[in-house]
Amino acid sequence: MKRSLATLALCLMLTACTPSSTQPQALAPGYSNSADQQMGEILAGAHSFYSSIQQQSASGQLTLTAAQKTAFNDFGVSLNAAQSVYLAYHAGTATQAAAQAAVNTVQTKQAALPTPAVSQ
Numbered sequence: 001m002k003r004s005l006a007t008l009a010l011c012l013m014l015t016a017c018t019p020s021s022t023q024p025q026a027l028a029p030g031y032s033n034s035a036d037q038q039m040g041e042i043l044a045g046a047h048s049f050y051s052s053i054q055q056q057s058a059s060g061q062l063t064l065t066a067a068q069k070t071a072f073n074d075f076g077v078s079l080n081a082a083q084s085v086y087l088a089y090h091a092g093t094a095t096q097a098a099a100q101a102a103v104n105t106v107q108t109k110q111a112a113l114p115t116p117a118v119s120q
Contacts, residue, residue, distance in 0.1 A: 035096055039086050039103045046079050046106050053116070062116045075109045082106045 031037035053072060056062040064072065082102035088094035 032090070035100070036090055039099055040090070042103055042107065043079070043083055043086055046110055047083075049110065050076055050079055057116070064116050065114075068114045068116050071109075071113050075106070075113060078102075078105050078109050 027034065027037055031040060050072070053062065057064055082099075082105060085094055085102040086099045089096060089099035
């Protein structure tokens with residue numbers, strides 16, 4: 001009994017002393033820091049989403065109203081603008097704050113987009 005209590009106490013002490021923090025995830029090749037990577041990934045996803053909507057609309061799978069087209073066009077303009085600022089940040093000629101503000105605008109506009117009707 002004493003032996004199992006001693007073992008339990010030792011295990012509890014070792015567990016309490018073990019650091020629980022994890023190492024930060026390594027950056028993907030080509031990114032200079034985590035903000036660069038995060039913004040790049042957000043914009044890549046937004047471009048993919050926008051391209052998908054364009055293709056589905058062109059093929060007749062989605063039917064966009066005039067208001068939806070306007071909203072998606074506005075989203076596309078903000079996406080292109082953000083891409084330019086992000087690339088300048090990535091190259092070291094724009095600030096992180098400017099790039100982040102542009103990416104935030106894209107995210108806000110994407111979240112506010114109206115849901116298009118799926119054609120059958």
